Amino acid sequence: MPRIITTVAEWRDRRAVHRTAGRSVGFVPTMGALHAGHAALFAAARRDNDVVLASVFVNPTQFDEKNDFELYPRTLERDTTLMAEKGVDVVFAPSVAEMYPNGTRYAVTESEYSRELCGAHRPGHFNGVLTVVMKLLQIADAERAYFGEKDYQQLQLVRGLAEAFSLPTEIIACPIVREPDGLALSSRNARLSPAERALAPQFFHILTTAPTAAAAAAALAAAGFIVDYVEDRAGRRLGAVRLGQTRLIDNVPR
């Protein structure tokens, strides 16, 4: 089983030992509720590094809806079993006070791209993500950190963060993992009703096959999705839709 630690000081002590021994660290930040998409990130980190550190922290500052934060699944025991299977060595599972020792007085902001696409529909979300990722990358002090391409805008913003602040950690992107019917894996899929789950793969299929972003948005709406946006940007088609209470995001190459 991986060692579970809850304080920054504990990891710093271990990190110093690994550094002295010349061992590389691969870091996978998560909010828990793990699935096969996370397992692929752990596998990539295991392949590239001597030590794998994962964090499990449901970050309050990236939730634009209080209810969403409270309902977010917290399944540390089950998550730890998956991490053990995938060769994670250490799990950093801090409290909110450990991560935000001076509240939210200090924060990272991005003033352009974070306000577009998902950011236009979830005000403040990406600044919360960037703030916690900055903190986690500083704490982990890893050679490499692994992020999934499903959260494509997040990935690009994290790359921008690393560049803007000259962070020494290499940001590694991992491909989207899908269900056999095409639905991108997400912790939120568990919230879909059986009827919503049956419809959900149409999101991927319509994004992939529609001739234009506008045609994709129209086809999704006709199929029963509430469409937040579909846009083609720099060789990818990105979209976000709602099915009942659940928001789904996905992206495909164009």
Ligand code: PAF
């Ligand atoms: O992608 C996620 O799970 C979260 O946004 C992250 C990167 C762990 C930050 O809380």
